[in-house]
Amino acid sequence: MRPPLLASVILLMAAFPAAAQQPGKVEILWLGQSAMRITTVQGKVIVIDPWLKGNPKTPAEWKDLSKLGKVDLILVTHGHGDHVGDTAELAKMNNAPVWSPAGLQDTFITLGILPAELAPRMNKGGTITPLGPDIKITMTHADHSSEFSYVDPETKKRSNQVGGEPAGFIIELENGFKIYHMGDTAVFGDMRLIGERDKPDLVMIPIGGHFVMSPQDAAYATREMLKPKYALPMHYGTNPYLKGTPEEYKAALGTSPTEVLMMQPGDTHQFDAPARDVTKKRG
Numbered sequence: 001m002r003p004p005l006l007a008s009v010i011l012l013m014a015a016f017p018a019a020a021q022q023p024g025k026v027e028i029l030w031l032g033q034s035a036m037r038i039t040t041v042q043g044k045v046i047v048i049d050p051w052l053k054g055n056p057k058t059p060a061e062w063k064d065l066s067k068l069g070k071v072d073l074i075l076v077t078h079g080h081g082d083h084v085g086d087t088a089e090l091a092k093m094n095n096a097p098v099w100s101p102a103g104l105q106d107t108f109i110t111l112g113i114l115p116a117e118l119a120p121r122m123n124k125g126g127t128i129t130p131l132g133p134d135i136k137i138t139m140t141h142a143d144h145s146s147e148f149s150y151v152d153p154e155t156k157k158r159s160n161q162v163g164g165e166p167a168g169f170i171i172e173l174e175n176g177f178k179i180y181h182m183g184d185t186a187v188f189g190d191m192r193l194i195g196e197r198d199k200p201d202l203v204m205i206p207i208g209g210h211f212v213m214s215p216q217d218a219a220y221a222t223r224e225m226l227k228p229k230y231a232l233p234m235h236y237g238t239n240p241y242l243k244g245t246p247e248e249y250k251a252a253l254g255t256s257p258t259e260v261l262m263m264q265p266g267d268t269h270q271f272d273a274p275a276r277d278v279t280k281k282r283g
Helices: 004-020 088-094 102-110 192-198 215-226 246-251
Strands: 027-032 036-039 045-048 073-075 135-142 148-151 158-159 166-171 178-181 202-206 232-233 268-273 276-281
Touching: 027 232, 088 166, 102 148, 192 215, 202 215, 215 232, 215 246, 232 246
Parallel strands: 045 073, 178 202, 202 232
Antiparallel strands: 027 036, 027 268, 036 045, 135 166, 148 158, 166 178, 268 276
């Protein structure tokens, strides 16, 4: 028969793992441009548009892909190099499947960039649950282009390949928190439908202009159509054409109740539930 104190310690230790699995915080790490690492409440890691090594805004420490830790899933919104980036290397390092527009997946497989088992196919309107039934990922429309520029490793010749249609993703996490990563896009009318039907808590929204929405267009989409609790402006400042700034975006929002996350690449931001922001951390 165990002594009472020892029995209590054993019971406490047995209960601890269960407690660690209770709904907790969602963490967002922004790595510049559209590159994001999302850590879910149960510790699953989703990386989106991992352009890191060649990204002038990615902090030096994050150009070492191993620093991202174990990656469970990679999402790529379209075929442009500043979104595909280091996808193949990161996927192979972690044996992590990549989900991107179906045409881009076909190109990855045909060119030998990814093996078929790491490039499953889906398309707009589809919802997948590759991390379990409590995490739902839906591919949405984006108004952009998606050609994939490929350099043949033997001939060194560059060619444009099929990249499928550009997309965004709505990610619903275990605690109901919904993230809308918009990819690269102009304003389109069905953003209103996404706002009304999906009700994202956080939008990751491009604001640079020229290739994507300007700060003013992004503010209109946020205020009039999507109406999220939080917005993370992205896809600006990496080249001279992407002149839009978070300050311009925030000013254009006016009295909108949406909270703008004024983050820098390498910053993290944490949430614990759809309605309440928890902590901010620099670096």
